[in-house]
Amino acid sequence: MSDNLLNLQGVHTHIGQYHILHGVDLAIPRGQLTMLLGRNGAGKTTTLRTIMGLWQASQGSITFDGRDITKLPTPDIAQAGIAYVPENMAIFADLTVRENLILAARNGDLDPARLKWIFGLFPALEKFWSLAAGVLSGGQKQMLAIARAIVEPRDLLLIDEPTKGLAPAIIMNMVQAFKELKSTGATILLVEQNFLAAKLLGDHVAVMDDGRVVHRGAMAELAEDAALQQKLLGLSMDAHQ
């Protein structure tokens, strides 16, 4: 069994006439949290969506747990064990909190023990259990989106900017929840713009620029190297804390 759960090799993605990914090479180690960083428009969200099959890779290969998933349709990729949390609080607003979670349960039943654990991570969900998800606050919606991805054990979690637009106090709650999730041995690929959160959570980091991965390494090394941050991201991480 390879140490890497997910491998992208030379992945290109076109959206209409636009060439967005220009040969992405990325390896996601098992049981680790990998941060995917980069400036706006670098191709981070496109990379996640390409892994999920929402946009088809025009070249290159994506292997998940040794299986080629490059051309698989999205539902098959999801059923293979990859959960995706899109950016912008991607919940189903007309459904209740409960219904949102049941949707993600493959056999339609929620495991009470798992649910208790989720309520421990995100207590607000228990409080608003029967309310339409549309009436939740931004932070609660984001919690629900993440809870939906972890309502059953998944092999890999792809999470796109979970802290975007959230208040600092909520961000720290979210970081705490991710730390707890990490401690369960989950494999996570997390796109994040908040560098403090990235520093606190990441085991590994990949930095993207112009549709390519331009740096790979340990998150701690990037966090310590202000010059490298300046070179790769244009800003020191300290300036963003």
Added chain:
Amino acid sequence: MLHSILSGDYPRSRPLAIVLALVLVCLAFAPFLFPGSQPLNVAAKICVFVILVASYDLLLGYTGIVSFAHTMFYGIGGYGVAIAMYNFSPTWPALGIGIVVALVLAILLALLIGLFSLRVRAIFFAMITLAVASAFAILASQLNEITGGEDGRSYRIPEMLRPAFRLFDEPVLGVMINGRILTYYLIFLSALILFLLALRMVNSPFGRVLQAIRENDFRAEALGYRVVVYRSIANCLSAGMATLAGVLMALWLRYTGPDTTLSFAIMIDILLMVVIGGMGTLYGAVLGATIFILAQNYLQVLMGKFSGMLEGAGIPLLPNLFHADRWLLWLGILFVLSVYFFPVGIVGKLRQMRK
């Protein structure tokens, strides 16, 4: 008990619950409360249109699919009965064959349209359904030998459902229970059962997935749901329900023709009823159909009386404005106002008021 019957989907508004209960009681006892052929005709139409509108809401309100082929399926149901009753003897087995053939044809057509066009963008699906429905309407007019062409088909129905049939020798509560009233109760009970089944469907895990697809099909796919499959199933179920509504209407009218089943005006009526009642709420189908059909049947009469009153009082101009001949103008104005004041439909508005 009630929770199980309504599949846990309560009206969630006291005024709405009262109005729905009132409609149910009026429809259940229509032959006794409103004797005469016109009120019974209106009540039967309401029952049929509740199903037709609910089946369309399953597509538009719950799945987010805009289809213009709904009257085609309604027409298939009507023609299924008409062709079977006209060509075979007017018996229950012949009626059964007509219904089964119509259902199979409608579901197959819905599946074909769905599989070929539900992958494309919503606007293309709408255009394809419009083209297929138009082609079907032309076909029904041209196939004179089978459908009766523009004149349609009049036919006899099983004896028990004919006006001359008497269930009892004596009147019940002052009303003679004849075949017409039996047909009405067949329609009423079928509509009630179909409505409750639709309610169960939208409140099942399947219904939840449909609502998720309506909100965001990409997200639903990312959760592992095959959107095209779910949309196709919804399309087939909706077509099946519309077909059964057509069957019920054919039994009531004992006539099927292009104008009563396939006309585009009926499609517009269905759309209006869904919007007035409230999209994505099956209870909206009940209110939308009831209000629309009552207005269609009684607005002209009411306006005539009102105009006469104004004229009697010697008021100038207004009697002309409210003249019975202008009822369509006022019907249109009423609909514009209802959409303006109830953008989420009457059911949506009543539920919002509760909050």
